[in-house]
Amino acid sequence: MKTHFAAALGSVVLTAGTLLGAPAAGAQTDASLPTTFNVPVGNTWTKGTVTWFARSVEVVGTHKSVSAAGDAYCRRTWAYTYDSHDNKIGSAGSASSDTACGNTKSYRFTVPADVYGGATFVRVCLDDGNYKDLLCSPRLQR
Structure with missing residues (x-):
């Protein structure tokens, strides 16, 4: 009888240890695979990746x-994060120093998504130099 009890207790302890050590469902600590985007407006565009x-x-x-003929012709990139209920939870854009005016510029920025599970989807927009969204990507899903 003691052997069966010890085996059963060992099984319960092993199962509990496995469950307690596992991350919560939906929790993500490492980056996921990047999602690509391309947002063209005439001869201008923004393209790259979103990493979750x-x-x-x-x-x-x-x-x-x-063209560098003025802010309306310059280009910036802006992004918005949304939760699973389509509520906007964060936004951020490329730095002023990354604004393209008659050229091509690289950018890297982080958009907050400070809710449990993070962002459900993202929209990336090509803006002019006045921060006006010209065109946004369709929903980029995690």
């Missing part, structure tokens, strides 16, 4: 402007 983290996303890429 537990409570943020990283946006990395390049954007192109064909």
Whole structure:
């Protein structure tokens, strides 16, 4: 009888240890595979990747402007994170120093998604130099 009890107790302890040591469902501590995007507007564009983290996303890429005739012709990239109920939870954009005016510039920025499970989807937008969204990507899903 003691052998069966010890075996059963050992099995319960092993199962509990496995469950307690496992991350919670939906929790993500490491980056997931990047999602690519391409948002063209005429001869200008923004393209790159979104990498998903537990409570943020990283946006990395390049954007192109064909004219330096003023802010309306410059290009920036902006992104928005959303939760599973389509509520916007964060936004951020490329730095002013990364603004493309008659050239192509690279950018890298992080967008907050500070809710349990992080962002459900992201939209990446090509903006002009006045921060006006010209065109946004369809939903980029995790």
